[in-house]
C-alpha cells in the first residue's frame with residue numbers, strides 16, 4: 001500500500017486543527033448533540049479518513065467544518081482553525097468568503113450540488129470570479145484548464161454543456177474542478193464515489209490523491225468503507241454515534257485496531273482480514289442522538305461489554321494512536 005506523504009515533515013499550523021467540536025440540534029430540554037467533542041488535525045498534504053456506519057455523524061462533521069449545518073443545528077462548542085483563521089468566530093460574510101477561497105467540497109451525489117440550469121463553465125468560473133477576483137475571460141480560461149486537469153475529454157467543447165449532459169463519473173470530475181477552483185487549503189470529500197462503479201471510483205480517488213500531492217491540500221475523505229481508507233488515507237478516525245472511538249495513523253490503526261467497533265468494521269471487509277479471521281456482520285443498530293447512553297455508546301452491540309461499560313464513558317487510552325474502551329482488543333504487536 002502506497003501512502004504518499006508518510007514520514008514527511010507535515011506542518012499542522014497551515015492545515016486544519018479541530019478541538020472539542022460539538023454540534024447540537026434544537027434548544028432547551030429538547031436539544032441533543034449529534035457530534036460530541038471531536039478532536040483531529042489534518043496537515044497540508046495529509047488525508048484523514050473519517051469512517052463509521054451511516055448515521056454516525058460524518059456528514060454533520062463536514063457540514064460543521066464548512067459552516068453549512070442544516071437548519072436547527074449549530075456548533076455549540078469547540079474550535080475549528082483553518083490556517084490562522086478561527087472559523088467559529090467569523091461573521092457569515094467572512095465565513096462565505098473564507099469557504100469560497102480556502103475550502104472545497106465534493107459530495108456523493110453531484111446532481112444535488114451542481115446547478116442543473118447553469119453550464120459547467122459558469123459553475124466552475126463563478127467561485128473563481130467571486131472569491132479570487134478573476135475577470136470573466138480569465139475565469140473561463142481557468143475553468144477550461146481545470147476541466148482538462150480533472151480529465152474531462154474535449155474540455156473545450158464541453159465547457160458550455162449542462163450537468164445532465166455528463167455521465168456520473170464525469171459529473172463527479174466537474175464537481176472536483178469546482179471544488180478546486182480557488183486552490184483550497186482544505187478539501188472535504190463526503191462519500192465521493194459511493195454512486196460510482198469500481199473503475200470510476202478508483203479513477204476519482206486517484207485523481208483527488210494526485211491533485212492533493214501537487215497542491216498540498218489537507219483532505220478529509222469520508223466513507224463507510226475501511227478498505228478505501230486503507231488505500232487512500234494517512235490517518236484514520238472512527239466515529240460511532242457522534243463520538244470518536246479510535247484514531248491514529250493508518251499504519252498503526254490497520255496493524256493493530258484496538259476498539260471492538262473498529263475490529264467489527266474491519267471484520268466486515270474480507271480482504272483486510274488477517275489469515276484465519278472470520279468475516280462478520282455487526283448485529284443491531286447504533287443508538288439515536290436523542291437517546292445516547294451515558295456509558296460506551298457501542299456497549300449494547302459489543303461482545304466484550306461488562307457492567308462498567310454501561311455506567312461510565314471509557315477514558316482515552318494512548319496518544320497519537322488512541323481509543324476509548326475498557327476492554328480493548330489486540331494489543332502490542
Ligand SMILES: Nc1ncnc2c1ncn2[C@@H]1O[C@H](COP(=O)(O)OP(=O)(O)O)[C@@H](O)[C@H]1O
Nearest residue numbers: 025034053054055056057058059060061070289
Ligand atoms: N437536520 C437534522 N436535524 C436533526 N438531526 C439530524 C439532522 N441531520 C442529521 N441529523 C442526525 O445526525 C446524525 C448524523 O447524521 P450524518 O452526519 O448525516 O451521518 P453520516 O453522514 O455518518 O451517515 C444522525 O443521527 C441524523 O439523524
Ligand SMILES: [Mg+2]
Nearest residue numbers: 058059060190
Ligand atoms: Mg453522510
